Amino acid sequence: EVQLVESGGGLVQPGGSLRLSCAVSGFTFSDHYMDWVRQAPGKGLEWLGRTRNKVKSYTTEYAASVKGRFTISREDSKNLLFLQMNSLKTEDTAVYYCVRATSDTTGFYYFQSWGQGTLVSVSS
Amino acid sequence: DIQMTQSPSSLSASVGDRVTITCQASQDITNHLAWFQQKPGKAPKSLIYAASSLQSGVPSKFSGSGSGTHFTLTITNLQPEDFATYYCQHYHNYPLTLGGGTKVEIK
Numbered sequence: 466e467v468q469l470v471e472s473g474g475g476l477v478q479p480g481g482s483l484r485l486s487c488a489v490s491g492f493t494f495s496d497h498y499m500d501w502v503r504q505a506p507g508k509g510l511e512w513l514g515r516t517r518n519k520v521k522s523y524t525t526e527y528a529a530s531v532k533g534r535f536t537i538s539r540e541d542s543k544n545l546l547f548l549q550m551n552s553l554k555t556e557d558t559a560v561y562y563c564v565r566a567t568s569d570t571t572g573f574y575y576f577q578s579w580g581q582g583t584l585v586s587v588s589s
Numbered sequence: 590d591i592q593m594t595q596s597p598s599s600l601s602a603s604v605g606d607r608v609t610i611t612c613q614a615s616q617d618i619t620n621h622l623a624w625f626q627q628k629p630g631k632a633p634k635s636l637i638y639a640a641s642s643l644q645s646g647v648p649s650k651f652s653g654s655g656s657g658t659h660f661t662l663t664i665t666n667l668q669p670e671d672f673a674t675y676y677c678q679h680y681h682n683y684p685l686t687l688g689g690g691t692k693v694e695i696k
Contacts, residue, residue: 510676512685526683562632575623575638575680582632
């Protein structure tokens with residue numbers, strides 16, 4: 466069974482940092498691209514960024530709203546995905562989801578499986 | 590950036606109804622379009638990818654169509670468990686962007 470379990474959320478002050486983790490099981494983690502998506506309270510879903518797999522040299526992509534502040538990394542040997550969040554703002558308050566992405570027949574990667582999410586609250 | 594516009598933003602329907610949700614992309618995304626379902630307090634669930642391909646385990650009451658810039662999600666024989674918010678998302682280039690969501694409520 467595919468499982469993605471986020472952890473590391475909590476309350477942090479503006480300007481602070483937090484590192485989220487996503488532990489995965491039930492599939493070959495190293496083969497997949499992985500994404501982070503968030504949802505502010507009462508709002509829609511927002512894509513944050515992606516890490517590609519080893520074949521693609523673990524290269525990353527980011528949304529403009531978090532580029533330069535957030536960093537996505539992974540540790541394939543431990544089936545772990547990370548989201549390092551720095552310079553946090555009150556508007557970063559949201560539930561953060563890790564997402565497994567997989568390739569369609571055209572070689573483009575779509576969201577396949579979601580974690581349950583972890584809540585990050587940025588407040589003084 | 591590609592903008593994804595969903596309509597309507599909400600709709601009311603009865604059990605047994607057939608509903609259609611529309612998603613418009615601001616530029617051609619071929620068929621790189623996915624749909625998700627989200628129930629209150631829960632993580633999203635992937636329903637469809639490549640505009641019309643069902644994710645594993647998703648019932649055939651859900652169907653997607655379209656290409657280019659215009660896409661639809663259709664749900665037939667609406668059941669209580671289908672009342673949720675539905676999102677479309679393109680994965681054609683970066684940044685990946687999602688529509689604002691369509692809330693399907695019980696009439």
